[in-house]
Amino acid sequence: MNNYHVVAPAYGKDYKSATAAKEAFKSGLDFRYRGLSGGSYCSIRDFKPGETVEIRYNKLLKLTILSL
Numbered sequence: 001m002n003n004y005h006v007v008a009p010a011y012g013k014d015y016k017s018a019t020a021a022k023e024a025f026k027s028g029l030d031f032r033y034r035g036l037s038g039g040s041y042c043s044i045r046d047f048k049p050g051e052t053v054e055i056r057y058n059k060l061l062k063l064t065i066l067s068l
Helices: 018-026
Strands: 004-009 031-033 052-057 062-067
Touching: 004 018, 018 052, 018 062
Parallel strands: 004 052
Antiparallel strands: 004 031, 052 062
16 A cells, blocks of 8 residues: 555535644544545545655645654
């Protein structure tokens, strides 16, 4: 599996800050894969330690990086 993933909030949700986006991801809320991964739903439970997750937020205009 790829060690770098790009996700965005699911179900029309959006976050205004990197802190809010990271907290939502860490708390297990649903996100969607972006790009070549196809758009399936995912959460922190789907990733392994050592993987990196790029979280898009603020209408997908900003990003933050989270290393697990």
